[in-house]
Amino acid sequence: MPDSSPLPPVRLHPEAELARAALSTPLLSRAARLARWAGPDTRVDAGGELIEEQLPAAAELLGLSGDDAAAYAGEAWRVAVDAGLVEIVDEEAGTVRPGEELKLLTGGSPADVLAVWLAALETVVADAGVPDLDDLVDALDDGGEIDFSSLDWDPEAEADFLDGVLGNLYLLTVSEDGPGESPVPLPALAASMIVPDDMGEPTDDVLEQVSDAMMRLDDQFRMLEPVGLVVYQPVDEALMADADDEPAVPVDDTDVSRYGMVRLTPLGAYGLRARLLEAGFEAPAVGELADKGADALLDGTARFGRAAAQAETEQWLARREPSPAAGELLAAARGTDAGAPLRRLRCQQALSLIGAEAEPALREVLDDPELGGLARVWLSERGAAGVPAPSEELVFWLTIDTVAAQLAAEGNSEELQALVEGLAAQHGGFFSTAWRVEHPATADVLEAMGRLHPDKKVAKEARKAAFKARSQQGG
Numbered sequence: 001m002p003d004s005s006p007l008p009p010v011r012l013h014p015e016a017e018l019a020r021a022a023l024s025t026p027l028l029s030r031a032a033r034l035a036r037w038a039g040p041d042t043r044v045d046a047g048g049e050l051i052e053e054q055l056p057a058a059a060e061l062l063g064l065s066g067d068d069a070a071a072y073a074g075e076a077w078r079v080a081v082d083a084g085l086v087e088i089v090d091e092e093a094g095t096v097r098p099g100e101e102l103k104l105l106t107g108g109s110p111a112d113v114l115a116v117w118l119a120a121l122e123t124v125v126a127d128a129g130v131p132d133l134d135d136l137v138d139a140l141d142d143g144g145e146i147d148f149s150s151l152d153w154d155p156e157a158e159a160d161f162l163d164g165v166l167g168n169l170y171l172l173t174v175s176e177d178g179p180g181e182s183p184v185p186l187p188a189l190a191a192s193m194i195v196p197d198d199m200g201e202p203t204d205d206v207l208e209q210v211s212d213a214m215m216r217l218d219d220q221f222r223m224l225e226p227v228g229l230v231v232y233q234p235v236d237e238a239l240m241a242d243a244d245d246e247p248a249v250p251v252d253d254t255d256v257s258r259y260g261m262v263r264l265t266p267l268g269a270y271g272l273r274a275r276l277l278e279a280g281f282e283a284p285a286v287g288e289l290a291d292k293g294a295d296a297l298l299d300g301t302a303r304f305g306r307a308a309a310q311a312e313t314e315q316w317l318a319r320r321e322p323s324p325a326a327g328e329l330l331a332a333a334r335g336t337d338a339g340a341p342l343r344r345l346r347c348q349q350a351l352s353l354i355g356a357e358a359e360p361a362l363r364e365v366l367d368d369p370e371l372g373g374l375a376r377v378w379l380s381e382r383g384a385a386g387v388p389a390p391s392e393e394l395v396f397w398l399t400i401d402t403v404a405a406q407l408a409a410e411g412n413s414e415e416l417q418a419l420v421e422g423l424a425a426q427h428g429g430f431f432s433t434a435w436r437v438e439h440p441a442t443a444d445v446l447e448a449m450g451r452l453h454p455d456k457k458v459a460k461e462a463r464k465a466a467f468k469a470r471s472q473q474g475g
Helices: 015-023 026-037 052-061 069-082 101-107 110-128 133-138 155-174 186-194 204-224 253-259 266-278 294-303 306-318 322-333 340-351 356-363 372-381 392-410 414-426 430-434 442-452 456-472
Strands: 086-090 095-098 230-233 261-264
Touching: 015 026, 015 110, 015 266, 026 052, 026 069, 026 101, 026 110, 052 069, 069 086, 069 110, 101 110, 110 155, 110 204, 110 266, 155 186, 155 204, 155 261, 155 266, 186 204, 186 253, 186 261, 204 230, 261 266, 294 306, 294 322, 294 340, 306 322, 306 340, 322 340, 322 356, 340 372, 340 392, 356 372, 372 392, 392 414, 392 430, 392 442, 414 430, 414 442, 430 442, 430 456, 442 456
Parallel strands: none
Antiparallel strands: 086 095, 230 261
């Protein structure tokens, strides 16, 4: 799984659409058919599995054929039991009947359907981490227990590895600079779990580990596709000369698609987010703040990328009248805490979506020391009449506030570096005045400008100004 920092917000499809997708997945639809088929004559073993004699009939019902038909039927049955579509009436007699959850697939809400699908997903994810059945049989000891050491398989480590891979796939999919709806090469996903971030050229040993991981993931994604989690293009079997060979990690982009490509579906994004939330991660979704106050909106979107922040804000504004919404946003943007500059930036971006109806609220704050600069910018950009000129003190305060917001939003980005260079070039004596600005972030902003400016002389001026500002603040 990803680390504990907040994840990027995901844009989920509507629940009704996701529920339809869940119902149409091969595995859940098979499980539902078996649940409707289950009756007084259906028998299961002590573990709730269909007895071997009934697997052919189950496979025939599902239209399955071939060597793996019984295994696929058994998997669908296991999902039906785990998801509550089938209920075991008498464990000793091995009798079953359709479960209460089966009714939800036709008569429940979209949320009900998705709850059943999530239960099915958990079964499949758990199964995906289990070795081949033949290997398990070979690993049974004299007492009928599995000798894990002979399998070279650690169940907990395998589950953690698959969770980590799925977490990385989620991150790549929901991140604004990730592939989005584009498929992710399997080698890249495997390498994300194996190759250390600070490693330059991977060693042969690391490349071999990546190759091993690719083959494990190839099997696992083949299992996860029928439940609707991913769309998967398997590893090209022509790359393997025989059953014992594993394809080497590709060295160029031309062949990468032959090594497996995986894409998270909209339903899969919903499912992985639910699993992340269950595991205690902070996994926001666009639209969650629409019914909350402006303070929650500005704080919540502070860590969002621009596109996600705008999408969230548009949903928030759609539920409110423009003029009161503008006033609420401005009130929430006030503050001297560390998060205040970014709140004001998000407020400014939100106000740009409102239009002329926001003008009265902005005129009311023209004399506000924290919002007056923001208001002047907004009004001037729209050609409003009677906008008072800002004082030099207000200009410098707004400049510090803007840079502080950009630092919080994007860190040391190229865009911020360009802003810093522009400020230093436009105002010859910028640093001799800027250190006096009574803003909580003045020293931090000047230090950042010293880091970012490519001219050593200018950077030194910025650092000196930062020192003066910190001394003035008493620290």
